[in-house]
Structures are given as C-alpha cells and as structure tokens.
Amino acid sequence: MKPAAFEYVAVRTTEEALAELARDGQDARLLAGGQSLMPILNMRLATPRRLIDLNRVGELAYIRAHDGGVAIGAMTRQRAVEKSALVARCVPLLADAMPWVGHFQIRNRGTIGGSLAHADPAAELPAVAACLDARVTVRGPAGTRTLTADQLYWTYLTTTLAPTEILTEVWFPTAPSRTGHAWLEFARRHGDYALVGVAAAIMLEEDSVAEARLALTGVGARPVRARDAERRLVGRRPDDAALADAAERVKQVTEPQSDIHATAEYRRHLAGVLTLRALRLAVARARQAPPVTT
C-alpha cells in the first residue's frame, strides 16, 4: 500500500499551477489536503505521472466577507472554516456541517476546495453548496468561470472541471434574516461518510415559510436539491403536518442506490426521517434568528 512513483512539484502561485497543468494536463494531479487523493494513490487506484502540490500556494488560503457573502479560498483547511467566526455568523449551515466531515485530524489537512472538487456522493460540503446556491470560481487556460453546484457536479467522483482547470474559490451568500439552518446526517460511526445527510434552510415571514431550501447527500450520484418539496412548503405555516408532507415528498423523489453500507430502502427511510428533523430544527432556529449583517 505505497504509491507508485511520480514526479513532484510544489508550486507557489495559482499561475504556476495553471502553467504546470497546461503542460501535463491528463498525466498530472493536483494535490490539496491529500485526505482523499493520498488513500487513492496508496491503494494505487490512480497512478498519475506527476503531482502538483498546492499546499504552498498561500494566495488560495483565505476566508473573507465579499459581495454580500463569504468567499473562501480553495486551499483553506476545513478546520479553519470550522473555527471561523465569520463563517459561523454569516453561513451557519456551513458551520453546522463542517464538524461532520471526517475527524478533526482529517480536517486539519483537508481543504474546502479539495472536498468540493473530489465530488464524493456522500460528502457534506457539496450538498451544503447546493442548498445555499454557492458559486465556485474555476480558473483554466481559457480564463475564469463561475459555476453553481448544479453546473459543477456531474456524477460519482466527477465534476465538469477540465483536467487543466483549478477550483480557486467558493462563495456562499450571507444568510438572510429570519432564516434558520440545519445540517443533520446519519453515519454508523462519527466521522464516517454519511449514509444520508440533509441540509435545510427555512426563511419565515410572519409565521409562514417565505423560502425553503433542501439538499441531500448520499442518495444519488451527486448532491440532490429537493425542489419539489421546497415548493410545497412555501406560503404554508411550518407546522408538523406541512413539514411531514415535505419529508414524505423527499422520500418519494429520491432514488438512492444499495451498497455495502446500506440498502436503498433504508437510505430512503433515512432521507424522510432526517428531512423532517432538519426542517423542524431549521424552523425553530428561524423563529429565534436575529437579523444578520456581514
């Protein structure tokens, strides 16, 4: 269980990384936190000819208020996001989900960009990005483009990024006032990938739902946004009947797969239960939510 031989280069800037990728494209791999890539290399599931290490690219590690939201550089460690006061205040859903990503020893190294780019169908952060309509910035030989989660995720472990492109930043909008968020997941042991995870955001006006957002992980090849269930909630009083109705809808529309961790049937059951609980929690938090300023 040792990686096959490869060449190694530690770049200092995004420009340099782009130049290396343009030259080596298909044969090279970017190395971020290594918490997904190194196991893959150790098990020789991949044998790239060259590794381009981004860990010394200081300009890609930052968390800052930007454009009515929070911009986070791709090489920011997951642990730094978890501990950020700005994230806790402006993007509470991200703060809620972060401690569920592996163990703290993994988050000390793992990066936010690596997690989003790795596109594991059971990962937390892609679902958080889908729920909040986050935008990722991608740089490549042809310039810079901005993608939504829907545009970024293709299928299992696969994004729409070209091999010559780098995900450089993710931007989350600041939570509007009177909004409550919740991340809930079920895993056999804390720190394992979720069997199913649910992100919920509820905005209240008077005492009815003005906006609802629901996204799930672990129930498909990519993060799933439950738009139909969201629509059913809008305009209704968020009582238990309304929330249960939405959870039932999520259960009906998700089509999880069976694998060694859980059957499709069990995953669908979890999707319903966790959606209901996440909605209840989000509503309770919305009722207490103070107005938010960036």
Added chain:
Amino acid sequence: MIPPEIAITVRVNERDYVERVAPRLLLSDFLRHQLGLTGTHVGCEHGVCGACTVLLDGAAVRSCLLLAVQADGARITTVEGLARDGEPLHPVQEAFREMHGLQCGFCTPGVLLSAVELLRDTPHPDDATIRRGLAGNLCRCTGYQNIVRAVRRAAELLDRR
C-alpha cells in the same frame, strides 16, 4: 524513469534533519525507516485507523497521508517527542499509564497525539467531546472505556501544571 530524490529540512522532536527523499515516500515511512523513529505506527495507510497520527506544526495529522517532501521546513512531534528519555512522562502519557488506557499499545502513539491537540483546544472536555475527538483513532484492545478515563485524567494533570 525513477524521479530524482529531493532534499528536505525537517525539525523532528526539536532536532534538525537534512535528508534526501524519493517523492513517493510517505511521511510515516520516512519517520520509521529513515529516521528510525518507530513509535509512529502504521495500521491502514489510508487515513482510517489513526495509528500514524503525528503533530505537524502543532496540528494532529495522518502521517500516512502526507509525503515526506511535503514536510520540508515543518516541525514534527512524534510520540518520542512527548517526553525525552530519562525525563518524566508527558501528563497525557502519565494519565494513560495510571488509568490503564492501553493494552497492546499499537494505537497508543496516535491516541496520545490526538489527545494532546484535543486537550489544547478543549482543556475541560466532557465525555462526549472526548469520544468524538478520539473517534478517528481505532483501538482493538481496550474497548475505549479506559482511554476516555485517561483523557479525563490527563485534563486534570494538565490543569495542575
């Protein structure tokens, strides 16, 4: 073609080393084979068991998921660095000895270094925090009860210092 070796400078347990390493050499193997620091154990080599945990610039990380070349310029603490030969044990080690927090000892180096960061972040953890904090370190022997007790005891010992 075999990629050329790369020169690195690392500070391990307060001692400086200048070494040449192949790019594919894991930090865990570098510590064990090249520096002879066999206290860092290797269980799974894919980040799951936690036996290989070391402190890299003060943060607990998996040494099996790092390349030795990546440690260039870094400060590393392995279990050998917690207490020098002949000196008293580190409070976390002392607590594990006292509370029978180990049996075969295979998982222990990783557990100790995780506990060091856990207690630095949360000096007075409740049991749930201890269990969550050590969820990334697998132990096949103890059943974890005494590990949790030992970390609680370590918090007391660190308080007294």
